Amino acid sequence: MVEHFFYPKTIAIIGATEDSKKFGNAVTINLLENESLKSEIFPVNPKSETICNLKSYPSVLEIPKEIDLAIILVPSKVVSFVVNQCIEKKVKRLIIVSAGFGEINEEGKNVQDAIAKKCKEADIRVMGPNCVGIQNLDIGINASFIQTPLKGNVSFITQSGSFGAACLYEMDWQGLGFSKFVNLGNMIDVNYTDMLEYMKDDNNSEVVCIYLENVVDGRNFYSKLKEVAKIKPTVVLKGGRTISGMKSASSHTGSMATSYSSLKTAVKQAGAIMCENLPDYIAAIKAFALLPIPEGEKIAVLSNSGGSAVLFSDNAEEYGLELAEFSEELKQKIDPFLISLVKKVNPLDMIAGAAEEEYYQVTKAMLEDPNIDIVVPCSVIPTFLGMQPDEHFKGVIRAWNETGRKKPMLPLMMSGNLLKPIKEIARKEKVPIFLSPKETAYAAKVLVDLMRKRNQDKI
Amino acid sequence: MVEHFFYPKTIAIIGATEDSKKFGNAVTINLLENESLKSEIFPVNPKSETICNLKSYPSVLEIPKEIDLAIILVPSKVVSFVVNQCIEKKVKRLIIVSAGFGEINEEGKNVQDAIAKKCKEADIRVMGPNCVGIQNLDIGINASFIQTPLKGNVSFITQSGSFGAACLYEMDWQGLGFSKFVNLGNMIDVNYTDMLEYMKDDNNSEVVCIYLENVVDGRNFYSKLKEVAKIKPTVVLKGGRTISGMKSASSHTGSMATSYSSLKTAVKQAGAIMCENLPDYIAAIKAFALLPIPEGEKIAVLSNSGGSAVLFSDNAEEYGLELAEFSEELKQKIDPFLISLVKKVNPLDMIAGAAEEEYYQVTKAMLEDPNIDIVVPCSVIPTFLGMQPDEHFKGVIRAWNETGRKKPMLPLMMSGNLLKPIKEIARKEKVPIFLSPKETAYAAKVLVDLMRKRNQDKI
Numbered sequence: 001m002v003e004h005f006f007y008p009k010t011i012a013i014i015g016a017t018e019d020s021k022k023f024g025n026a027v028t029i030n031l032l033e034n035e036s037l038k039s040e041i042f043p044v045n046p047k048s049e050t051i052c053n054l055k056s057y058p059s060v061l062e063i064p065k066e067i068d069l070a071i072i073l074v075p076s077k078v079v080s081f082v083v084n085q086c087i088e089k090k091v092k093r094l095i096i097v098s099a100g101f102g103e104i105n106e107e108g109k110n111v112q113d114a115i116a117k118k119c120k121e122a123d124i125r126v127m128g129p130n131c132v133g134i135q136n137l138d139i140g141i142n143a144s145f146i147q148t149p150l151k152g153n154v155s156f157i158t159q160s161g162s163f164g165a166a167c168l169y170e171m172d173w174q175g176l177g178f179s180k181f182v183n184l185g186n187m188i189d190v191n192y193t194d195m196l197e198y199m200k201d202d203n204n205s206e207v208v209c210i211y212l213e214n215v216v217d218g219r220n221f222y223s224k225l226k227e228v229a230k231i232k233p234t235v236v237l238k239g240g241r242t243i244s245g246m247k248s249a250s251s252h253t254g255s256m257a258t259s260y261s262s263l264k265t266a267v268k269q270a271g272a273i274m275c276e277n278l279p280d281y282i283a284a285i286k287a288f289a290l291l292p293i294p295e296g297e298k299i300a301v302l303s304n305s306g307g308s309a310v311l312f313s314d315n316a317e318e319y320g321l322e323l324a325e326f327s328e329e330l331k332q333k334i335d336p337f338l339i340s341l342v343k344k345v346n347p348l349d350m351i352a353g354a355a356e357e358e359y360y361q362v363t364k365a366m367l368e369d370p371n372i373d374i375v376v377p378c379s380v381i382p383t384f385l386g387m388q389p390d391e392h393f394k395g396v397i398r399a400w401n402e403t404g405r406k407k408p409m410l411p412l413m414m415s416g417n418l419l420k421p422i423k424e425i426a427r428k429e430k431v432p433i434f435l436s437p438k439e440t441a442y443a444a445k446v447l448v449d450l451m452r453k454r455n456q457d458k459i
Numbered sequence: 460m461v462e463h464f465f466y467p468k469t470i471a472i473i474g475a476t477e478d479s480k481k482f483g484n485a486v487t488i489n490l491l492e493n494e495s496l497k498s499e500i501f502p503v504n505p506k507s508e509t510i511c512n513l514k515s516y517p518s519v520l521e522i523p524k525e526i527d528l529a530i531i532l533v534p535s536k537v538v539s540f541v542v543n544q545c546i547e548k549k550v551k552r553l554i555i556v557s558a559g560f561g562e563i564n565e566e567g568k569n570v571q572d573a574i575a576k577k578c579k580e581a582d583i584r585v586m587g588p589n590c591v592g593i594q595n596l597d598i599g600i601n602a603s604f605i606q607t608p609l610k611g612n613v614s615f616i617t618q619s620g621s622f623g624a625a626c627l628y629e630m631d632w633q634g635l636g637f638s639k640f641v642n643l644g645n646m647i648d649v650n651y652t653d654m655l656e657y658m659k660d661d662n663n664s665e666v667v668c669i670y671l672e673n674v675v676d677g678r679n680f681y682s683k684l685k686e687v688a689k690i691k692p693t694v695v696l697k698g699g700r701t702i703s704g705m706k707s708a709s710s711h712t713g714s715m716a717t718s719y720s721s722l723k724t725a726v727k728q729a730g731a732i733m734c735e736n737l738p739d740y741i742a743a744i745k746a747f748a749l750l751p752i753p754e755g756e757k758i759a760v761l762s763n764s765g766g767s768a769v770l771f772s773d774n775a776e777e778y779g780l781e782l783a784e785f786s787e788e789l790k791q792k793i794d795p796f797l798i799s800l801v802k803k804v805n806p807l808d809m810i811a812g813a814a815e816e817e818y819y820q821v822t823k824a825m826l827e828d829p830n831i832d833i834v835v836p837c838s839v840i841p842t843f844l845g846m847q848p849d850e851h852f853k854g855v856i857r858a859w860n861e862t863g864r865k866k867p868m869l870p871l872m873m874s875g876n877l878l879k880p881i882k883e884i885a886r887k888e889k890v891p892i893f894l895s896p897k898e899t900a901y902a903a904k905v906l907v908d909l910m911r912k913r914n915q916d917k918i
Contacts, residue, residue, distance in 0.1 A: 026843035163766025169875025245773035307622025314704035384485035416628025438736040
């Protein structure tokens, strides 16, 4: 149903331009600069003969082919006129990027309602207005004015466009890639429910994440959310949880924000993960995108830093998690790799001298232990004893690979400006890194939450 | 009283070595590689003639000068013997880096107690054992085996050494510099109270931060903490807040962890800031190190991203903060810099097209407004309209500089891999950057907390 948004054979850019100070230029360039793009692009701008070496059409009506998707970037006052042409042209899908509608005043609201009505009558689905556009990285489409992220297994539905861009930055930094990105804006037609319906059956959308400020058509939304969350990790962040936030959200997308407490309950009941802030949201998406769901909740921790392991233990307990007791077998297995000062308790503080080999051996022993479900290797990157900044990380990745990546491993790497080589390895090897004990514990918590929920559902 | 630890004229390194696989090498190199070091260094190692081009002495007794500070890095079983020599030599201060004492077993506890007793009788103050050492960046001393951070105005007292190193990484990454760093380890003598006493009167220690796992001599500690917090922002993080964390902390420094709820109450009553996790801790230190204390609690927010401003508003309200109402004067003043789509409400969503000039003008107007105490410029770094990744940040710094940096300004810069140029400017200009709405709101909260506390004290 929303297929043509993501897999259009032909795209018209209405308001395309070579003027780099205009959004119509950003969308045109984002579409054209991707070499793997297979869709045919038709710039529409009556003032130009050509745009970026493509013939420019005075209106969508002049384009000699059927148009699957038209992206509208003209000033708000001419949007209705352009939409009429699209209806006449029988364009299949519309994205209205232009702002200046329901989010600014009652008049804008009336205009957008009229657009919605006539598109519905013409059987044209509409996304926006007041949005940055959509992306389908699977086939190299960036039909938005924001950056192109990495390709990957996360699909992202966001009500706020530039906050969506902020999330793309965070996830790119973490080496996380996207399948689909969609910004819904004022949602005069296409909404969360439509997108969830699509992503449920889209194989490349392995993790679904949502940023929302208000819910329309709550019953359908929750029921669709439940269907998706049953088969795919689904992560939700809500803007406008408080009175200040709601006031602000309402001025932003022109709609009343939804009460947080009822939303939270409903999202949890649907089996999705509700995050309370951006760092938690990113941590949860990272965990689901890069790690398997654990089979149980027994956590083992190894560290070269007592304090870091202490803080992780605190954060884990604060999230309702518990560290496992080490079995005698495990203690014997790791003993040869530990100096005599090390107490064989969980968290295991191997002390500052522990190097790659110790990290490799101990992580591997823990991953192989049937009494352990989740392994957390912590390292404060040492600058001494001739150690390399990335050696601990390399050791734990080797252990994870050799055990088939079957259990979730959450490396906490505390490294400041030495992070760079570690980050590069993480990106290349598709291994997550966590940067604080709290972030690590939160990621473990959401993995355990989902495991518990799925076990409940089985009963 | 602890002066000689930080300003030693002569330092003996007992256990110095050229073997890069030993901590004695790391400390020697850290001391010698700092070109501004003025202390005289005496390596002690009976097996070498010279170490790093310095004459090596067979024992501390052979050194032909008085020794202000001896750092002991020999294996635990010979530490007592070496301490006896230091007593005979009348060394003024001792740092025992070596581990293998109270943190491992009862026998180790007895050995460290005996060392404490005889040093006390000889009037020698002792730091450690089981610590990484100390640093005084003001005079280029890194008498520890961990990295040398930037020089600055933060002083840091930590019970865990490698967690201290982790914090140094975080703060270095944020461009924060240190005056003094001290790791107390098993605390057989010198403890938090001694260090607080020293830092209270040390002009270079403008912000004092503490990581602790247990408190000894609680009454003195709280009373000294209160004295320091009255005149300097003082930030505390406790490891071992939960049962898991306490068990882990107790195995780590060999001491029973202190109950968290009573500690928390006492720290707050003393006027210090109690943080619950590492990201909050770093955010608080950053705020105090780089920003003035506000005169009131009225916050103004500007943004190019609605969602980011919504999330900041949520986080701020969750922390008990409120956004100001814009005055008519302010609305008029900023009007010329806003496009017609922008609603003049707080948070101010200037929409994605806002560039350096708009950020500069609006931030400046807010900083100059008598009804605003704190300004939060948010930016999702744009990749479109020909804008530069750092231009918004440059604009707000200009506004801050032109208004004399009198009010705290907390730039939220959401930028992923585009952060680098922004981070470089932040470091050079000594301006903080915050990376999530939550971190920004937390920093604002601690600034307001300290302002409220100081106002209370005035009554």
